[in-house]
Amino acid sequence: MALSVRQLHKHFGDIHAVRGIDLDIAVGECLGLLGPNGAGKTTTVELLEGIQVPSRGSVVYRGEALGPRFRAEAGIQFQHTALQDFLTVREHLTLFARLYDAPLPVDEVLQRCALEALSDRDARKLSGGQRQRLLLGIALINDPAVLFLDEPTTGLDPQARRNFWSLVKSIKADGKTVVLTTHYMEEAYQLCDRIAIMDHGRIIAQGTPSELLAHHFGGAVLSLPQTALSAEQRAAGDWRAAGDRMESVVADVDAALTALHRSGTSLQQLLIREHTLEDLFIELTGEALRS
Numbered sequence: 221m222a223l224s225v226r227q228l229h230k231h232f233g234d235i236h237a238v239r240g241i242d243l244d245i246a247v248g249e250c251l252g253l254l255g256p257n258g259a260g261k262t263t264t265v266e267l268l269e270g271i272q273v274p275s276r277g278s279v280v281y282r283g284e285a286l287g288p289r290f291r292a293e294a295g296i297q298f299q300h301t302a303l304q305d306f307l308t309v310r311e312h313l314t315l316f317a318r319l320y321d322a323p324l325p326v327d328e329v330l331q332r333c334a335l336e337a338l339s340d341r342d343a344r345k346l347s348g349g350q351r352q353r354l355l356l357g358i359a360l361i362n363d364p365a366v367l368f369l370d371e372p373t374t375g376l377d378p379q380a381r382r383n384f385w386s387l388v389k390s391i392k393a394d395g396k397t398v399v400l401t402t403h404y405m406e407e408a409y410q411l412c413d414r415i416a417i418m419d420h421g422r423i424i425a426q427g428t429p430s431e432l433l434a435h436h437f438g439g440a441v442l443s444l445p446q447t448a449l450s451a452e453q454r455a456a457g458d459w460r461a462a463g464d465r466m467e468s469v470v471a472d473v474d475a476a477l478t479a480l481h482r483s484g485t486s487l488q489q490l491l492i493r494e495h496t497l498e499d500l501f502i503e504l505t506g507e508a509l510r511s
């Protein structure tokens with residue numbers, strides 16, 4: 221295992237932010253931590269990074285407590301406040317490279333993160349996506365074995381987000397272990413081999429995306445325009461609003477369609493789709509992820 225966590229707890233005064241987490245992250249795996257705001261994702265990642273000290277429990281990296289080996293082999297993508305005014309992209313990478321005994325050549329990291337054309341630009345003049353690529357470059361400067369990305373694409377436009385995903389995929393292909401927190405279901409689906417869903421400081425489900433879906437759902441999701449359902453049906457609680465339509469998670473599609481047909485509901489505009497991770501997230505936490 222790259223990282224093993226046992227019975228991890230973190231208190232901030234009266235707030236019990238992390239409440240007994242057990243987690244194993246295999247070498248070369250990309251693990252995604254998902255959860256609603258305040259679930260404890262950032263605190264958990266900071267405990268894994270050694271930035272926060274657990275109130276109770278242990279974090280072990282390759283069989284050892286977090287120590288010099290972990291610090292040499294971990295890469296952390298910081299928030300943009302870590303960037304210095306007046307320094308260029310290249311100067312940032314050079315500055316952070318000095319912190320390590322055997323950093324990667326700055327030019328290699330520039331190329332890796334598609335920053336070559338921006339190397340002399342003042343970091344304050346970067347777009348959101350370019351800044352995230354610089355922060356990723358800083359995290360990669362020590363050629364880490366394990367990379368931590370905390371909400372790396374929040375606030376990026378869809379194109380910049382996709383570009384960032386391609387970069388992370390190429391880094392994964394090098395065999396690096398990646399720990400990622402995200403609010404974006406598609407990001408988790410695209411990048412993560414395994415997903416842990418957190419709520420109220422606990423992991424409430426974990427597995428590969430397909431395992432999670434297979435374990436929690438049979439059947440499918442039915443979708444009808446709101447106008448196709450009677451007020452009584454809408455109030456019954458089996459249907460939830462999804463834009464101008466209503467959706468219902470059903471275990472037995474045949475039985476559900478027969479019941480709808482018998483009740484006189486028009487099925488002309490019926491859509492049937494597979495379950496997604498978003499459905500699972502809502503089912504488990506009662507909240508929608510930010511899209």
Ligand SMILES: Nc1ncnc2c1ncn2[C@@H]1O[C@H](COP(=O)(O)OP(=O)(O)OP(=O)(O)O)[C@@H](O)[C@H]1O
Nearest residue numbers: 232235236237255256257258259260261262263264
């Ligand atoms: N340094 C701190 N001092 C006091 N409380 C804290 C501190 N850091 C986090 N918390 C609290 O711990 C809980 C978990 O916060 P955390 O930031 O880990 O959640 P999160 O899942 O990352 O949320 P978000 O998605 O909003 O970033 C919250 O109630 C938060 O207010």
